[in-house]
Amino acid sequence: MVVGVHRPTQLVIDRAxxxxxxxxxxxxxxxxxxxxxxxxxxxxxxxxxxxxxxAKDAGATGFCVAILDEALELRAAGFxxxxxxxxxxxxxxxxxxxxxxxxxxxxATDWLSDAQAYLALAEPTAEPLHVHxxxxxxxxxxxxxxxxxxxxxxxxxxxxxxxxxxxxxFTHFSTADSPDDHYFKQQVAKWHALTDNLPQRPRYVHVxxxxxxxWHAACNDNMVRFGVSGxxxxxxxxxxxxxxxxxxxxxxxxxxxxTKKIAAGDSVGYGATYTADQDxxxxxxxxxxxxxxxxxxxxxxxxxxxQACEIIGRVCMDQLMVRLPHDYSRGTIVTLVGQDxxxxxxxxxxxxxxxxxxxxxxxxxxxxxxxxxxx
Numbered sequence: 014m015v016v017g018v019h020r021p022t023q024l025v026i027d028r029a030x031x032x033x034x035x036x037x038x039x040x041x042x043x044x045x046x047x048x049x050x051x052x053x054x055x056x057x058x059x060x061x062x063x064x065x066x067x068a069k070d071a072g073a074t075g076f077c078v079a080i081l082d083e084a085l086e087l088r089a090a091g092f093x094x095x096x097x098x099x100x101x102x103x104x105x106x107x108x109x110x111x112x113x114x115x116x117x118x119x120x121a122t123d124w125l126s127d128a129q130a131y132l133a134l135a136e137p138t139a140e141p142l143h144v145h146x147x148x149x150x151x152x153x154x155x156x157x158x159x160x161x162x163x164x165x166x167x168x169x170x171x172x173x174x175x176x177x178x179x180x181x182x183f184t185h186f187s188t189a190d191s192p193d194d195h196y197f198k199q200q201v202a203k204w205h206a207l208t209d210n211l212p213q214r215p216r217y218v219h220v221x222x223x224x225x226x227x228w229h230a231a232c233n234d235n236m237v238r239f240g241v242s243g244x245x246x247x248x249x250x251x252x253x254x255x256x257x258x259x260x261x262x263x264x265x266x267x268x269x270x271x272t273k274k275i276a277a278g279d280s281v282g283y284g285a286t287y288t289a290d291q292d293x294x295x296x297x298x299x300x301x302x303x304x305x306x307x308x309x310x311x312x313x314x315x316x317x318x319x320q321a322c323e324i325i326g327r328v329c330m331d332q333l334m335v336r337l338p339h340d341y342s343r344g345t346i347v348t349l350v351g352q353d354x355x356x357x358x359x360x361x362x363x364x365x366x367x368x369x370x371x372x373x374x375x376x377x378x379x380x381x382x383x384x385x386x387x388x
Contacts, residue, residue: 014380021344022267022300024378025351026059029388030260031067035243037257038226039072046233047217048072049097051240052087053079058305058375059244059263060384062090068243069094077238081106084115097145097181099238101155104128107142108135116143116180120155122166125177129169132176144170145181145217150203151196152187163207171213181217181236182208189224190249201232224248227255246371250361261359263375264351265306265382268344269317271297272337281334282326286311294337296322298347301331305377306349313366315347319354 039048050068052061065076065087075095078084084096097116104127110117111132119125125144132142146166149156157163170179184204188196204220218234223242225232241248245261274294281287281295298315302308308328314321315335322335335347350358360371367374 016383017304017381018383020299021270022298022304023265023383023385024058025264025266025385025387026063027260027262027264027387028063028067030245030262031059031064031243032071033260034245034262035068035071035073035239038237038239038242041230041256042226042233042237043230045235047074047236048239049075049077049095049219049236050243051077051099051222051238053077053083053099054376057241057244057372058378060386061086063384063386064243065090065092073239075236077240081110081115081117084110085113088113088115095143097238105131107131108138111135111138111140111142111176114140114143116145118147118155119144119166120147120149120157122162122169125166125169125173129173129176141174141176141178143178143180145183145215146179148182148184148204148207150184150186150207151200152185154185156184157207160207160210164212167212179213179215181215181219182211183217183219183238185222186220186225186229189222189229190253192249192252194229197229222248228253241372244375246360246375250364250370261351263360265300265349265378266351267298267300267347267349269296269341269347270299270343272340272343274340280326282311283329284327287326294340295325296335296337296341296345296347298333298335298349299331300349300382301329301333303330303379304382305374305379306333307363307367307374307377309367310363313363314358315349316351316353316356316358317341317345317347319356321356 050073052065055061056064077097079100102117107128147156149158170177217236219236221233221237223240226237245259277291279289300306314323325336326334364371364374
């Protein structure tokens with residue numbers, strides 16, 4: 014996708030905020046517990062490579078991604094730290110992952126047998142394929158569900174140590190960000206039922222995402238997968254206060270490219286969904302839903318000179334219109350996410366208006382938006 018460098022719309026990422034959030038969590042961890050920064054989905058829209066470097070500077074010792082290509086991107090950028098793929102990969106890619114020292118999640122024993130067959134046919138690598146067994150304790154997504162299944166997988170790994178390394182075991186909690194911990198405790202109990210009598214303990218034992226590490230740190234064991242909180246976002250939204258101040262790393266800014274005065278009765282935008290009931294000034298901002306700024310944000314607001322200016326008419330693919338308190342010159346800064354003259358729009362504000370979560374908003378910003386990095 015073309016990056017819009019000749020347009021005044023941009024995401025601004027503050028690396029100092031990233032480092033602050035990640036280092037604050039590193040400082041809270043027990044001795045011997047490592048932090049792997051989750052940089053999947055292009056670092057939650059912030060830029061995977063830049064986030065990974067900031068995380069490394071702040072004390073992260075490894076990274077988590079969702080797919081193999083994201084792991085390969087990190088390796089190509091020169092990151093030599095451990096990288097764990099959290100999603101299911103193809104067994105056919107086992108030789109490539111072994112060669113690149115990329116760890117992979119395994120959720121079924123037949124995956125191991127298929128991967129072993131591919132590894133047997135490939136050129137030997139310096140290291141075996143590093144495997145993390147994923148357990149389904151209640152997330153209902155992927156993973157082993159019974160002790161028998163898990164034992165069979167561990168036995169298989171033990172029989173093929175030269176090509177398959179049992180590096181880790183983990184689960185994922187689905188309600189760690191909820192004030193109601195009933196289901197969370199059920200998952201913890203299931204985790205213990207599956208793992209308390211393991212025949213061997215791998216290098217990494219991890220259950221904590223951001224929410225678990227923030228509010229259930231006793232569960233951390235020796236590695237946490239730190240995700241959304243590293244970007245300065247509270248995983249619970251506003252339901253639970255974070256134990257330390259999170260600094261949002263992302264801002265979204267643009268400029269006014271056109272202004273005009275319309276008369277009472279004039280309409281604005283597709284479908285003529287907005288009609289002025291009095292004479293008013295209208296400004297056009299060069300951003301739209303093709304950039305990930307949701308069409309459903311009609312009626313929300315942006316900040317201009319610290320003032321909330323309502324988005325009027327439907328958000329277009331590439332532009333949107335706002336009602337102005339008076340005329341402004343072309344080039345006046347427009348803040349869509351971030352701080353402006355003492356006022357602020359957070360990703361949580363945008364998400365609340367859209368009826369979704371800030372994760373979705375951040376990940377939805379497209380590659381057409383240039384990312385500018387500070388600090």
